[in-house]
Amino acid sequence: MDNKILIIEDEDSIRGFLKINYKKHNFIVIEAATGEEGIAKARIENPEIVLLDIMLPGIDGFQVCEILRKEFSHMGIIMLTAKGQDIDKIKGLENGADDYVLKPFNTMELILRTNSLLRRLGQKDSGERNDTIDSEVFQLDYYSQRVYKHGREILLTPKEFLLLKLFLQNQNKAFTRDELLDKVWGYDFAGDTKIVDVNIRRLRSKIEDKNSQTMYIETVWGTGYRWRKEN
Structure with a gap:
């Protein structure tokens, strides 16, 4: 079964590039260009993973992360942060993010991290026993x-x-x-x-x-x- 990912990124070129690559790896991709739009789509689509940029028009990625974590405790959240912005990484993690990836990022590494998080969320292994x-x-x-x-x-x-x-x-x-x-x-x-x-x-x-x-x-x-x- 395909996995569903929500990409919240305001730059069309980055969002489009990610969409193409995730679709190649059998993901269902939902897009949002603002934090408000991302929250609304998350509530409708209930994705397994959210790929969340920090710098967004309107409410920023930190606020989006905090809202989504309160509403979806088992949703995987990966934040995209500019290289060297340590305070951003820490703040994102404090708000409930599971992981962060530095820009500019390697697309294959990002997809591998996404798959790793999915496995650990139990989404890929339908035969996971009750433990x-x-x-x-x-x-x-x-x-x-x-x-x-x-x-x-x-x-x-x-x-x-x-x-x-x-x-x-x-x-x-x-x-x-x-x-x-x-x-x-x-x-x-x-x-x-x-x-x-x-x-x-x-x-x-x-x-x-x-x-x-x-x-x-x-x-x-x-x-x-x-x-x-x-x-």
Whole structure:
């Protein structure tokens, strides 16, 4: 089955070029030239992936990302950002983006990243088995991509979900940032490891107990992160 991607990009030449290449790789392509148009089409078409430029007329890509993430928790969002704009990358990730790609980009790399994200969202493997993880506090259902803490659902982005799944399956194991990039993002990541730190920070804000000194996700100084094994 073809996968559906929404390209939100105001430059006609870039949008047209992406459309041609994604269609060659069996994607159904929906286009939007503004943030407002992109949000409207996302609500109608419900694409698996959104390719989102930051610099848009009207509301910018950050605002679009924030709105889409609130409405579509399991939608994959890849942001396009100008080379060297680190603050843009971090802000996009904080708003719920799963990945970012620097302009000018290599089209084949972009498509590979899209396919990697799709696989991890479970869209390509219709035979994915129902995999439920139960701990003392959390219940994670991989088939429905739902997470519960003490029976109450927590809304996570796809990358946050995969990080939590990895930690729960490997409690007490210390992961380096490079290991987390490889296991969660699933490719030879061309950017820096800030993407891991931002996603960990977001995940912590959603799952940690407020006003508690005990943390589920511990920082391992000089290494990375580990999940504190639940008693």
